[in-house]
Structures are given as C-alpha cells and as structure tokens.
Amino acid sequence: MTWDNEFAMSVLPELLQGLVVTVKLTLCGISIALIVGLIAAVLRFQKIPVLAPVLGFYVQFMRGTPLLIQAYVAFFVLPQYGITLSPFVTGVIVIGLNYSAYTAEVYRAGIEGVPTGQWEAVAALGLGARRKWLRIILPQAVRTMVPVLGNYFLQMFKDSAILSAITVVELLAAAMKVGGNSFRYLEPLTLAGLLFMIISFPASLLIRRLERRFATTH
Amino acid sequence: MPQHTDSFSLSNVDQPTRNVEIEFNGVSKSWGENHVLRDLNLSVTAGEKVSIIGPSGSGKTTILRVLMTLETPDVGVVSVGGDILWDVKAGVKPKETKKMRATRRKVGMVFQQFNLFPHMTALQNVIEAPIHVLGLPKKEAEERAVELLGLVGLKNHMSHMPHQLSGGQQQRVAIARALAMRPRVMLFDEPTSALDPELIGEVLGVIRQLATTTDMTMLMVTHEMRFAQDISDRVLMFDKGAVIEQGPPDQIFASPEHERTRRFLSMMLDR
Numbered sequence: 001m002t003w004d005n006e007f008a009m010s011v012l013p014e015l016l017q018g019l020v021v022t023v024k025l026t027l028c029g030i031s032i033a034l035i036v037g038l039i040a041a042v043l044r045f046q047k048i049p050v051l052a053p054v055l056g057f058y059v060q061f062m063r064g065t066p067l068l069i070q071a072y073v074a075f076f077v078l079p080q081y082g083i084t085l086s087p088f089v090t091g092v093i094v095i096g097l098n099y100s101a102y103t104a105e106v107y108r109a110g111i112e113g114v115p116t117g118q119w120e121a122v123a124a125l126g127l128g129a130r131r132k133w134l135r136i137i138l139p140q141a142v143r144t145m146v147p148v149l150g151n152y153f154l155q156m157f158k159d160s161a162i163l164s165a166i167t168v169v170e171l172l173a174a175a176m177k178v179g180g181n182s183f184r185y186l187e188p189l190t191l192a193g194l195l196f197m198i199i200s201f202p203a204s205l206l207i208r209r210l211e212r213r214f215a216t217t218h
Numbered sequence: 219m220p221q222h223t224d225s226f227s228l229s230n231v232d233q234p235t236r237n238v239e240i241e242f243n244g245v246s247k248s249w250g251e252n253h254v255l256r257d258l259n260l261s262v263t264a265g266e267k268v269s270i271i272g273p274s275g276s277g278k279t280t281i282l283r284v285l286m287t288l289e290t291p292d293v294g295v296v297s298v299g300g301d302i303l304w305d306v307k308a309g310v311k312p313k314e315t316k317k318m319r320a321t322r323r324k325v326g327m328v329f330q331q332f333n334l335f336p337h338m339t340a341l342q343n344v345i346e347a348p349i350h351v352l353g354l355p356k357k358e359a360e361e362r363a364v365e366l367l368g369l370v371g372l373k374n375h376m377s378h379m380p381h382q383l384s385g386g387q388q389q390r391v392a393i394a395r396a397l398a399m400r401p402r403v404m405l406f407d408e409p410t411s412a413l414d415p416e417l418i419g420e421v422l423g424v425i426r427q428l429a430t431t432t433d434m435t436m437l438m439v440t441h442e443m444r445f446a447q448d449i450s451d452r453v454l455m456f457d458k459g460a461v462i463e464q465g466p467p468d469q470i471f472a473s474p475e476h477e478r479t480r481r482f483l484s485m486m487l488d489r
Contacts, residue, residue, distance in 0.1 A: 117331050118333060120286075120329065121329065123287065123288060124286050124288070124325075124329075125346070126319060126351045127346070127350060127351060128350070128351070135350075140335075140337060
C-alpha cells in the first residue's frame with residue numbers, strides 16, 4: 001500500500017470538519033472542567049460536613065474509572081432512564097466532568113500553596129468569603145495552576161478521540177469513516193494524526209512559555 | 219520621622235475614665251502536651267501600651283492570635299471593648315458569629331511576616347478592607363490610605379508592589395493597612411523579627427510614633443527590650459503559658475523579682 005496524494009487531498013475536507021468538532025468538544029469540555037472543578041475544590045475547602053466527603057468521593061470516582069466506561073454509561077445506560085442527549089452533548093458532559101476531577105485537584109494544590117499568612121491577613125482584616133476567594137486566594141493560586149491546567153487542556157484535546165466510541169464524529173471518527181468507505185486507512189489516519197499535532201505542538205510551546213512567565217513573576 | 223497630618227488624627231481626646239478594653243478570664247489553650255496558655259487572666263485598659271516579653275514558644279503570640287480570632291481557646295472568656303469575643307466552655311467549640319466578626323473589627327494586627335497581598339500595590343493593600351469591609355467609597359478609602367502611607371513615610375511608594383519594597387517598607391505598609399480599619403486595639407506580633415537589623419529602626423520608629431501620639435490600645439510581642447522599655451506602660455513577662463511577672467517597664471527591667479525574668483533579661487540584654 002502506497003501513499004496516494006490525490007486521495008489524501010480528497011478526504012482532507014471531511015477530516016477538517018472532524019477537527020472542528022474535536023476543537024469544539026475540547027473547548028466546551030474544558031469550560032465544564034474548569035468551572036465544575038473550581039466549585040468542587042472551593043466547596044471541599046469549606047469543609048461542609050456531608051458535602052466534603054461526597055465531593056472527595058466524586059473526585060476519586062472520576063479519576064479512578066476509565067473515561068471510556070464513563071462515556072459508554074452515559075451513552076447507553078442513561079437513555080434507559082429517559083435521559084437522551086445528542087452524542088456531542090453527551091461527549092462534552094462526560095469529558096468535562098471527567099476532567100473536572102483532575103482540575104479540582106489542581107485547584108486544591110494551588111489553593112493549598114497560598115501561604116497561611118495570607119489567610120490570616122484576610123481574617124484579620126475581616127474580608128468576606130467572596131472577596132477572600134476572588135481577590136486574595138484565587139489570584140495567587142492561579143500562578144501555580146495555569147501551566148498544569150494548560151497541560152490538562154492539551155491532554156483533553158487528544159483524549160476527545162475516545163468519544164468516537166459513542167458516535168461523536170470528531171477527527172478520529174471522521175478518519176475511520178472515510179477509511180471504512182474506501183478501505184484505505186493509511187491516508188485518513190495519518191492526516192488525522194498530523195492534524196492533532198498541528199494544534200497540540202504549538203499549544204505545548206505556548207504552555208511552556210506560560211510556565212516560564214508565571215515562574216519568574218513571583 | 220513622618221509628620222502627623224492635621225486632617226487625619228488617630229488620637230482621641232483623653233477620656234476622663236479609663237475603661238477596660240481587653241479582658242482575658244481563665245483562658246487556656248494547649249496543643250497536646252504543650253500548654254501555651256494556662257488559665258490566663260489579663261486586663262488591659264483603654265489606651266494602655268503593653269509589651270509581652272519572654273522566651274520563644276512560651277505562648278506570647280497565642281494571646282494575640284486568640285484576640286484576632288485566629289485561634290480558638292480551649293476554655294475561657296475573652297472580651298474586647300466590653301463585648302465578648304470568646305466564651306468557651308470546656309469541650310464546646312464555638313462557631314464564628316456575626317457578633318464575633320463585629321467585635322473582631324475593633325482589633326487590628328501586624329504580623330511578623332507582614333502578610334501583604336503580593337499581587338496588589340501598597341495602596342491597594344491599604345484600601346481593600348476599608349472598601350469591602352467598612353463599605354467606604356473608593357475615593358474616601360484612597361484619601362485615608364494616602365494619609366496613612368504618608369504617616370508611615372511611604373507616600374512615594376504607593377504604587378509599588380510588595381516585592382519591590384524592602385522588608386521594613388513592607389511592614390510599614392502592613393501597619394498602614396491595619397490602621398486603615400481604625401481599630402481600637404492594635405496587636406503587633408514580633409513586628410521586627412523578620413527584618414534585617416538595619417531595617418528594624420524604621421519600623422520601631424513608626425510604632426513608637428503610634429504609641430506616643432494615639433490613644434489606641436496596643437499589645438506588642440517583641441524581643442526588642444529597649445524599645446519595650448521605652449514605649450510601654452506595662453510589661454508582661456511570659457513563660458510556659460503564664461504571666462510570671464508584670465509591672466511598669468522600669469521595675470521589670472531594673473529590678474525584676476522573678477529569677478526566670480532575671481535570667482531571660484540578662485540573656486536578651488547581653489546579645
């Protein structure tokens with residue numbers, strides 16, 4: 001089997017459509033992960049009796065089970081309970097919630113990295129919970145969190161290919177579809193891999209720059 | 219030494235009767251086997267300047283931290299300005315209440331490590347709490363902050379970030395930040411212990427000025443013996459969780475009664 005340039009060019013538009021879906025999937029997924037993870041992390045810090053262990057279990061459960069199983073459960077089992085969502089929405093929610101467990105841990109480490117003296121200064125000045133988190137603690141915690149969150153962002157971009165298993169037509173699924181139709185997998189899969197890299201490589205350089213910037217300012 | 223401006227004065231007219239401002243009644247606190255406060259009874263009158271001296275780890279700082287509600291006593295009653303801050307029966311862990319927060323607002327604290335907010339300028343550090351806790355309009359809070367930063371000699375450093383300031387300058391910003399809340403009681407927790415020797419004087423100068431020109435009640439934990447002698451109305455010698463001796467500074471420094479005090483002072487003064 002040899003590389004066929006003409007065939008490769010002919011399947012490229014369909015793969016690019018898949019890439020658009022992958023990017024959308026990642027952007028929506030990371031938004032959910034960032035928000036849900038933050039809520040989970042801050043709530044865990046409030047040490048609310050029943051809620052704190054529940055959130056702790058949530059984090060452990062999401063990190064301890066494969067993303068693929070979570071996706072299958074959401075896709076095949078939930079509809080039996082009357083919850084039917086499109087494959088894309090299901091995929092976004094599954095990958096977003098899955099990563100929220102990781103982002104929650106990143107936030108936790110970042111928050112714990114803020115020196116005790118800062119919490120004490122907040123208490124001594126009598127600043128309320130909202131000001132404490134939004135103005136004092138989180139802005140300082142963000143410095144250590146940004147590079148790590150960036151890496152998870154990148155990892156999610158690649159992991160989103162798993163969601164092809166629940167019929168989300170993202171980049172990998174698009175490549176498999178073209179391959180199945182023509183019985184030629186070499187070009188579509190190679191191009192799919194290259195398209196992943198065209199985005200992830202510059203992104204990783206950007207993250208490295210962020211890492212350096214946040215390391216030096218403080 | 220920075221001048222006191224006319225429009226802002228921390229000093230009130232002398233009250234004819236001096237009220238009790240701070241009161242500790244049977245307050246104890248321990249960390250496992252380490253008793254940092256043992257049945258402490260202490261009463262400080264309004265406007266009084268009290269220095270607390272004693273060996274490291276003797277619990278001096280805990281007195282301040284309990285007043286700032288950074289730590290919970292195991293048992294005892296603590297009141298500030300007649301309002302109860304802590305009332306802890308043995309085995310009952312009190313919750314933070316609205317009233318406690320209101321009472322705590324009468325107290326300001328300066329920390330050993332300054333604890334400025336590193337991502338805010340000196341000015342922002344000072345206006346943050348007046349705006350968001352006291353509800354002052356931004357303009358008024360800024361005017362107050364400018365005066366206070368002037369008072370501590372940092373009028374030209376208002377837009378500096380903490381990491382651009384020396385330790386002594388950071389501590390002076392921290393003092394201005396605490397003063398901006400107009401506390402009736404100021405607590406100083408070893409305010410110069412983290413400073414290079416050549417920077418200690420500028421911070422002590424500011425505290426000295428506050429002590430002599432204002433009517434705030436001041437409680438200070440310090441290892442600066444001469445300074446404590448100069449500015450205090452009363453000195454407490456603290457050891458192993460208890461006040462073992464107290465009195466006017468001249469008496470404590472010139473003729474201490476307790477053997478432990480004598481040894482501690484000779485150690486500190488011989489340094």
